Amino acid sequence: MAIIKAEGLTYTYPIGTKPAFEDVSLNIEKGEFVILTGPSGCGKTTLCRCFNGLIPHFYGGKLEGEITVSGLQVSEHPIHELAQHVGMVFQNPENQLFALSVEKDVAFGLENLGVPREEIRERVDWALKMAGIYGLKDRAPYELSGGQQQRVALASVLAMQPEIIVLDEPTSFLDPLGALRIFKVINDLNKKLGITIILVEHRLDLTSKYANRVMVMTKGKIVLNGHPREVFNSEEARLIGVGIPKATRLYQILKAGGVDLGRVPLSSEEAYEAVVETLAR
Amino acid sequence: MIKIQDLHHTYPNGVEALRGVSLEIADGEFVAIMGQNGAGKTTLVKHINGLLKPTKGTVLVDGVETTKVSVATLARKVGFVFQNPDHQLFSETVEEEISFALKNFGYDKKAIKERVDWALNLLDLTEYRKVSPFMLSGGERKRVALASVLAWDPKIVILDEPTIGQDNRQKERLRQFIMQLNKQGKTVIIVTHDIEFVTECKPRIVLMANGKILAQGRAEEILTNQELVNRASVVLPEIARIFHNLAEKGFPRQVIDVYEASRILLQKLGEPS
Numbered sequence: 001m002a003i004i005k006a007e008g009l010t011y012t013y014p015i016g017t018k019p020a021f022e023d024v025s026l027n028i029e030k031g032e033f034v035i036l037t038g039p040s041g042c043g044k045t046t047l048c049r050c051f052n053g054l055i056p057h058f059y060g061g062k063l064e065g066e067i068t069v070s071g072l073q074v075s076e077h078p079i080h081e082l083a084q085h086v087g088m089v090f091q092n093p094e095n096q097l098f099a100l101s102v103e104k105d106v107a108f109g110l111e112n113l114g115v116p117r118e119e120i121r122e123r124v125d126w127a128l129k130m131a132g133i134y135g136l137k138d139r140a141p142y143e144l145s146g147g148q149q150q151r152v153a154l155a156s157v158l159a160m161q162p163e164i165i166v167l168d169e170p171t172s173f174l175d176p177l178g179a180l181r182i183f184k185v186i187n188d189l190n191k192k193l194g195i196t197i198i199l200v201e202h203r204l205d206l207t208s209k210y211a212n213r214v215m216v217m218t219k220g221k222i223v224l225n226g227h228p229r230e231v232f233n234s235e236e237a238r239l240i241g242v243g244i245p246k247a248t249r250l251y252q253i254l255k256a257g258g259v260d261l262g263r264v265p266l267s268s269e270e271a272y273e274a275v276v277e278t279l280a281r
Numbered sequence: 282m283i284k285i286q287d288l289h290h291t292y293p294n295g296v297e298a299l300r301g302v303s304l305e306i307a308d309g310e311f312v313a314i315m316g317q318n319g320a321g322k323t324t325l326v327k328h329i330n331g332l333l334k335p336t337k338g339t340v341l342v343d344g345v346e347t348t349k350v351s352v353a354t355l356a357r358k359v360g361f362v363f364q365n366p367d368h369q370l371f372s373e374t375v376e377e378e379i380s381f382a383l384k385n386f387g388y389d390k391k392a393i394k395e396r397v398d399w400a401l402n403l404l405d406l407t408e409y410r411k412v413s414p415f416m417l418s419g420g421e422r423k424r425v426a427l428a429s430v431l432a433w434d435p436k437i438v439i440l441d442e443p444t445i446g447q448d449n450r451q452k453e454r455l456r457q458f459i460m461q462l463n464k465q466g467k468t469v470i471i472v473t474h475d476i477e478f479v480t481e482c483k484p485r486i487v488l489m490a491n492g493k494i495l496a497q498g499r500a501e502e503i504l505t506n507q508e509l510v511n512r513a514s515v516v517l518p519e520i521a522r523i524f525h526n527l528a529e530k531g532f533p534r535q536v537i538d539v540y541e542a543s544r545i546l547l548q549k550l551g552e553p554s
Contacts, residue, residue, distance in 0.1 A: 040446070041420075091446065145319050146318075147319075173318075173364075174474065175316065175318045175513075176476050178317070202447070202449060203477065246518070247519055250520070250539055253543040254543055254546055254547060254550070257543065258547075259546065259551050268522035271519075272522075272523045272526045275546065278550055279550065
C-alpha cells in the first residue's frame with residue numbers, strides 16, 4: 001500500500017505568483033528509499049513540506065489536488081498528528097534546535113506525546129547513539145558545530161521512530177566520514193527497521209547505491225522517476241544537470257570510448273567490480 | 282603572501298582550537314583546507330582576515346602582522362565569505378548588500394554602480410537586484426554573499442564551504458569562477474568538506490585534525506592516501522577508491538579525476554582483441 005500518495009498536486013505560496021510545483025502525482029510504497037533531486041529552486045523542498053502538513057497548515061497558500069500520508073489526508077489533519085508519522089530533518093539545523101541541552105532537544109517530541117519517562121530515556125539514548133552524539137548529550141545545541149547540530153536534528157527525529165523520515169541535505173555541514181556514517185545510519189533505518197526514506201540530495205555519490213528510486217524535479221515538475229541506474233544513465237538527467245555519480249560518469253565516458261563495463265555502476269565498489277570483470281573478459 | 286607561524290588559538294570558553302599551525306600560502310595559490318568537524322579549519326582562516334587574533338604565534342599577510350592592522354584595513358585585501366550567508370547578510374536589497382562595503386571603502390557613486398553591476402552579472406543575480414536577500418534560496422543567498430565580497434576586488438578570497446546548498450550546475454559555475462579568479466592572480470582559499478568538488482578543481486590540499494595540520498600537498502597525492510585522509514575524517518573520493526583497489530592489478534594509485542581515470546582504463550581495456 002502506498003504510504004505517500006499524491007494526485008495532481010499543485011501549490012502556490014501566499015506571496016507567489018506562479019506555483020512552486022505543479023500537477024505532481026506520486027506513489028511511494030512503505031519501505032522505499034527514494035532520492036529526490038533536481039536544480040535549486042525546482043520545488044523539491046516545497047514538495048517535502050507537504051509530507052508533514054507544513055504545507056498548507058503552516059505556510060498557508062493554495063494547495064490543490066490530493067495528498068495522503070500514512071492514510072491521512074494532509075489537508076484534513078494537523079501538523080502535530082502528521083508529525084507522529086513523518087519526521088523531517090531540515091537543511092539548516094539551526095532552525096530546528098531550541099532546547100538547553102542536546103538530550104532535552106531530542107526528548108522534546110516524546111515528552112509532548114506523553115510517552116512514559118523510562119521509555120523516553122531508552123529511546124533518546126538509542127537515538128543519540130545511532131546519530132553518534134551520545135557524548136554530547138549534556139551540551140547546549142547552540143554551542144555545537146554545524147555538523148554536530150545536524151546530528152542532533154537527526155537524533156530528534158529518530159527518537160520519534162516515525163514510519164517516514166524526510167531528510168533535506170542532512171549531511172551538508174558534516175565532514176566526509178561523518179556524512180558517510182549518517183548515510184549508513186539512514187540506510188540501516190530503511191533496511192532493518194523498514195522506515196520509508198525520502199532523501200533530498202545534490203551529492204549522489206555516496207547515496208545512490210542505497211536508493212531503490214530516484215525522482216528528478218525541474219521547474220516544479222517531476223520529470224524522471226525510476227531506478228537510480230536508469231535515471232542516472234539517461235540523457236535527460238545529464239541535460240537537466242543532475243549530479244550523476246562519478247562511478248556512473250566513468251561508465252558513460254568509457255562507453256563513449258568503446259568500452260562497455262556491462263552494467264551501470266552507482267558506486268566505486270560496483271565500478272571496481274565491473275572493471276575487474278571486464279579485465280578478465 | 283600569507284605566512285602563519287606556530288599559531289595557537291584558545292577560545293574564551295577554553296577550547297583549544299589551534300595547537301601550533303605553520304603554513305605558507307604564496308600569492309596566486311589555490312588551497313583547500315579539509316578535515317574533520319571541529320578540526321580548526323574556520324578558526325584558522327579567520328586569522329587570515331584578522332577576525333581572530335592569535336593566542337600565540339604570528340600571522341603575516343604581505344609581511345604585516347594581522348595584530349598591527351584593523352580588520353577593516355585587512356578586509357580590503359582579504360575577502361571572506363562565511364559558511365552561513367545569514368551571518369553575513371543584513372541589507373534590504375541585494376543591491377544595497379553589495380554596495381555596502383564599497384561605500385565604506387569610499388568608492389564614488391559611479392564606481393560603486395559599475396562594480397555592483399559587474400558582481401551581479403558575474404554571479405547571475407541581476408534579476409534579484411531589488412529583492413531582499415532573505416527572500417532568496419540558501420544557494421542564492423550564498424551567491425549574494427560572494428558577490429558582495431568580490432565587488433571590492435580583494436587580492437585574497439576566502440570561501441568557507443562554498444558548495445553547500447549549490448546544485449550541480451551552480452557548483453560547476455562556481456568551479457569555473459574560482460579557476461578564473463585564480464588565473465587572474467588572486468589567492469583563493471576554500472574550506473570544504475566537498476570531496477568530489479575538490480577532485481574537479483585540484484587545489485593544494487591542507488589536511489587538518491585536532492587543531493593541527495596533518496599533511497599538505499597536491500590533491501592527487503593527499504586524497505589517494507586512505508590511511509591519512511581517514512585520520513582527518515575525510516574519505517577517499519569515488520575515483521580514488523576505485524584505483525585504490527585496482528593498484529594491486531598494476532594500475533596507478535594516484536588518480537582522482539574521472540577523465541584521467543577513463544583515459545587510463547580505455548588504454549588498458551580498449552585494445553582490440
